[in-house]
Amino acid sequence: AWLIGKTALALRSEYLAIATLGISEIIIALMKNEDWLSRGVKNVIGLPRPVPYEIELQESAGFIEHTTALGLDPVTSSSIVVKLGYAGLFSIVLVIVLILAQLALASPWGRMMRAIRDNEEAAEAMGKNVTARHLQIFILGSAICGVAGAMMTTLDSQLTPSSYQPLRFTFLVWVMVIVGGSGNNFGSVLGGFLIFFLWVQVEPMGAILMQILTSGMAEDNVLRLHLLDSVAHMRLLTMGLILILVLRFAPKGLIPEK
Structure with a gap:
């Protein structure tokens, strides 16, 4: 260092x-x-x-x-x-x-x-x-x-x-700090737990969501197969969406610096 x-x-x-x-x-x-x-x-x-x-x-x-x-x-x-x-x-x-x-x-x-x-x-x-x-x-x-x-x-x-990979070990940590609250130690801890929990759980939750959304479609439906194959990308979509929402509605994070 x-x-x-x-x-x-x-x-x-x-x-x-x-x-x-x-x-x-x-x-x-x-x-x-x-x-x-x-x-x-x-x-x-x-x-x-x-x-x-x-x-x-x-x-x-x-x-x-x-x-x-x-x-x-x-x-x-x-x-x-x-x-x-x-x-x-x-x-x-x-x-x-x-x-x-x-x-x-x-x-x-x-x-x-x-x-x-x-x-x-x-x-x-x-x-x-x-x-x-x-x-x-x-x-x-x-x-x-x-x-x-x-x-x-x-x-x-x-x-x-x-x-x-920079996506996980640079971008993800950056999102944790921004979401939790930059300049607040407790905010960083909260952001770390929250974002990594979502990072781990979004894919299985996305798979369940896609199964529900496509339940009325035929097994070989092209749209259904595409949505199920794209579940792995739900992580990136969710992280980007969370970052945008936090920057828009809580720019100082969930626990702002005093």
Whole structure:
């Protein structure tokens, strides 16, 4: 983050966005092609987890005994236990990051950062090193992203470079912040939960909706087949629609900055 920040943060507005997106694509291309670094397209697998693997629980005599006594399937139960373990771990990390972010926001450092955001020239005239503060916040944000990435790759048990698409890991996060409320930590958390829930659920909900809308059509109807085949694109349509509606009716997000 420090290296990229020193390179890119001299730029402003859309030029900064273009530079950082370009650098991210270069990093992804390196990860895809350099076998010595990340096994390339073979992916990094077998990453150690902070919670047990499902197979470890399924091979544990104590776990099988407990689940059987409760009348539960050990295979299904192991998956649920692992997910609950990750949910608990994620909640702890989220609370810690949120508390630290709120403390930082209310501190003199936080007021300085808001002053720089609102009027860089005025902040610089007051003796603040704007370039150094930009680099500082860029590094802090990258560190938080790194923690999130580490949690995600260990949950998946693999690092798959080809899965890092700008649509999901740039645009979607951007929508989360805008919908929740830019400049409000609680708004960002709300936007994250809400948008990702919709991102996951829109496709199955869209399939049900299309089944209802086309229920009166023949099985081989061209329009029916086209609508059912297009369900996968409901995610993009929904995200765009939500973004437009929020920007029109709640431009400061669901939980605006005070």
